[in-house]
Amino acid sequence: MVLSLLRYGLRRRHVPWRVIPPTPDRFKPSYDVVIVGGGGHALAAAYYLAHRHDITNVAVVERGWLAGGNTARNTAIIRSNYLTPEGVQFYDQSVRLWRTISNDLGINVMVSERGHLTLAHTDAAIRTMRWRAEVNKHYGVASEVVGPAEIAALCPELNLSHEVRYPVLGALYHPPGGIARHDAVAWGYAMGAAARGVEIHQMTEVTGFDIDHGRVTGVRTTRGTMRTGRVLQAVAGNSSRVAALAGFRLPIRTVPLQACVSEPVKPFLDTVIVSGSLHVYISQTARGEFVMGGATDPYALYAQRSTLEFKETLFSDMLELFPQLAHMKMLRQWAGLADMTPDFSPVMGLTPVENYFIDSGWGTWGFKATPVCGLTMAATVATGKPHALIEGFALDRFARFDQIGERGAASVGS
């Protein structure tokens, strides 16, 4: 590695390291699989289709620039300390994939297991955390309820004084929790998929589907129609609208979720800190910036605008936890579109349209699931049957009122 850098430095010309393949000028006569959306989930599915199932005649169709949706806008928190058995096992598989992902893809995704603390400010919150911790441990996921003394040791910068409105009573500590470089994972999957012949069409919007006797046969786009045997929809915030193009409804509301980043400073904060009661979370990147976010906006909307109120409430609460941040300046704020489900679990698997598969309902928590979504959706598309890890997340669970309740573990802190 050091050697390759040396070699690079001594060379006279840059040897391109083609990460993102150029968009082909025209479509092939037909594809085995068309993936709608070019975010991390879509690219991961394309990668695993090509690498694990030998399905390479695949087109990924993205309406904007590659992975410019929520994949580019999230706060990159990875963790598996969920509440339901389905959730814990699913996200745990993802955390395992993250551990080797840089090696697997040949790009440094900068996965950093920094430890993750979810603060409790009420005894009810402590109870829910203990429940999470117990379920996590049952499935082998490191997770423990800790008290103020342990919190102080893990995060000495945190304000543990009782002279605040909501003193910290305890926390759920999850050592494997951490962050990653969000864009890089999408680029890595794109690079790996393209190496196997997958086509990536940027600046191409899907506008409709050809459906013949309940079975999908084609994908209409702003650049023409693609013939295909199978379709995978992975469009996050646009899920309900694209599903409507295919003729079915989703129990999903799209709500803006905002975040912001500060100027870079020297290392200050090691762990990822989340407060469910104050609705804020924060981590510090390897560049030294603080990445901060809060709860979703209070209303459904498809506009990716940012608001002043978001910053005001975020910082008013954040300074309770970290009064030192009063000396910082924020640099940039933005919004993404969170596809929220009633039970805070995703919607994955088959749909009412034959050969049309879906990966949606990722709300505020889907970045961490990128690898496992790719893996399980690729298997589902390849075999036509839902992968065992996602059976519980089927769309028809809502018709049966069979929800997978993750509200207690997913509502804030992504």
Add this chain to the structure above:
Amino acid sequence: MTTGRLPPPYGRLLDRARTIPFEFEGARIEGLAGDTVASALWAAGTRVLARSFKYRRPRGLLGHGAFDATSYVQRGAEPNVAADRLLLVDGLPAIEGQNRIGSLTRDRGAWIGHLGRFLPVGFYYRTFFRPAGSWDRIEPAIRRRAGLGILGKDGHHAECEKVHLFCDVAVVGGGPAGIAAANAAAAAGAEVILFEAMARAGGFALVDPAAFPDALPADGVRVMTGAIAQGLFEDGMLAVELGDRHGRVRARCVVVATGAAEQPIVFRNNDLPGVMLASAARALIHLYAVRPGTRAAVVTVNDHGLAAALDLHAAGVEIAIVADARTATNILHERLAEAGVTVRLGTVPYEAVQSNGLAGLYYGGPVTGIELATKGAHGTARPEGALHVCDLVVMSGGWSPLAALACHAGARLAYDADADTFALSDIPGHVFAVGAAAGLHTPTLVVEDAREAGHAAADAALGRSVLARASPEPEPGFNHPWPIVPHPKGKEFLEFDEDLTIADIENAVADGFDHGELLKRYSTAGMGPSQGKQAALAVLRVAARARRLAPEGIGPTTSRPPFTAERIDLLAGRAFHPARATAMQLQHRAYGATTMVAGLWQRPAFYGAPADAERAIAAEVMAVHEATGMIDVSTLGKIELRGPDAAAFLDRIYATPHAKQPVGRGRYCLLLDEAGNIADDGVIGRLAETHFYVTATTGQADATYRLLTWLNAQWGMDVDITNLTGAFAALNIAGPASRTVLAGLVEDVDLAPGAFKYMDVRHGRVAGVAARLLRVGFVGELGYEIHMPAAYGQAVWTALADAGRAHGLRPFGVEAQRLLRLQKAHVIIGQDTDGLTTPAEANMGWAVGKTKTSFVGRAALAVRGTRPLQRVLVGFRMDASATVPPEASLVIEGDAIGGRVTSAARSAAAGGIIGLAFVPPSRAAEGSPFAIRLPSGAMVGAEVAPTPFYDPGNTRQER
């Protein structure tokens, strides 16, 4: 040192009568009132103000007040303060350099700068991950190097105020354009506020008063200086930093007059200290009377550089050479020639050099000379091979509009090939862009257009008809299509925040990152503190050329708020964390309650010190069992319904039946959500045929009220709903002596057991106060809930406390109440249920009206009822010698999760450890043993037990 300043009228912002000392990097420096830290340092001869982010190169001043991030310094605990915007004031904390080990001039971390060629763009992505685990080892070292300043670990938060301002027209930017627009708008009758970032309005007119003789705000204009507009939000909300206050400005129209950012020329070592923008040099001279150097080279692509050269000459700075990339001459060239200055046409800078000895070689140092090149075809440059000795290089590479605010509001910024710069389009109707922000530079044009815009803004704001104003085309001739001079040895910086060179951008494009946004993310161009204000144009040009496209072919990145780095303390303002207090809060304090958070409320957990918890709770429980206790339950939701349809309405919503509930009776009520999950419970009392009083749990009070009003709005039934949660206080007095205590204080109610039965409701007076009385039994003893207007809550509480003293009355808190209700196996919604619990699972199927045809969640229950139960809530007992399992301990069945403990406690009255737990239905029978795993991992046994645990016949509460 304050000598050596230029004489007046130079120094327009200075108050020469007052010197202000401060400390920089341990040295005492003296400046003048009106100076910025940067101008004072420059005057004192300090040249290295900062170290760059990545390569730790020494940096001086690039711009002055130009919102670049070149001269960031540390002020006490505050990192990343722009020295060129930091005003000298008395008592300034010590100023330090940043991102250096040792001192700024001798940064022991400077070695990294010599490794540049081994750190290609995106190199982190390509390295440090093989073999597995490498990143874990290397990342800590990278983290340590990253970042600029140091955030003090124990800084504190002084609360800042917010200011709300309203006006017809807000003008942002107090330069000639802003002033002209503001004056015109005011003259047209609008109320106008002008926001200016600097300490005084004037902008470019302070540098060149002759060009803008009328740049003075009129009397009708309210001028606010030191004001930085940070964001223009969708609903017309303008966020402005006003010194130490945060301004929320509502203006009908906003004029964006924020000017333009002068652009560097991209050439080798253009970042050396002493290489600065022409606008910075002119600001130092005119505003601060500072001679920016002794011998200068000026390199330019437009007239602004020439104007700077004239200024320098006039200020006594020797001019080594002026290089103009253009070939045509104009009057400025003539004037320079008259002054004896050599001007080289068709000439560009090739390389700035520093020869500061061996130390300079290693640490870097200020500029000592420059080599020029003649321009050939296609942007090639032929170096002249001669060195021009100088300690100052002044450059002008054109202008890029600072139009971010217009973009926040929805305008688009795209490359304009005619003017070789960015231009605005799609500006929304309430926003007007003027002056350099709109691409105009010629004084007469600027002022004329701004006046017109100001007038139009006033018309629009006042609702008068406005002719659609075509936004002006940017003026050509002030920019250059390619102010970029590649050098075979690189180091031509086009992004100063991130130390990015031409090759970095070209290579990123070659790696496939060819869209503006992808390029930004991969190369980090534009991600730094200045957000690319001095870089975006050059990045676009280089990327376009690398792709063999015109610059228009690559969209610029989205401009997001804030305009420049924005203070977090101002945004946070005064912490507003509302708290609710019940009418009896003072009493609780007087009794020494330890409180706990319950939503916005603070409820007594028990009465006594935290260390005393166990004893206090036991005494409170004992009082309720043996004498009497009193608890404040004012936090309960209290909702009143009146109207002919009230009974039918409630019956349609609650799972419990209420249509035929007799007047004068109360009933337990259970509310489900649409999926059939338990959402809330309480008591509904029927006070009259058409009058109901509904309680809800503390946690769900708001949600339940919201649901009722929402459904009423949908159904349009004849019922009025009033939320009395805050208007009424409530207490529960319970225990064998409660009737006796109450008897002495109650009027109009017959308390006799036969007359006021369990679950009856009555109107009456308690201690002279009109109240509602409910006989309820949550804690398992004879008891009464008393609801009264909050204004009298304290009086009634005190009266009862006084009357009860002789009967052993004690106030009790939430902890005692929890144990008391657990003894009765009463479920707490949200603790013994979770968001997905059906009545059947909670063993509360009895509460659901069997014959009811309508209630929220009924359809879902019908579907869910067809499937076998997965879990059931049961009561359990454990051996008295065991430890009490913490709530949420898992119930283990085989090696799977079978359920969990929802409540558990040691109860003297029930004789041992009791609790509630979800268990598999196969384990639900009385006497079934099951296993609990404690958080420690230890397994303990429990047994399903009959409930209630205490007084199974309910004789005590119903006596």
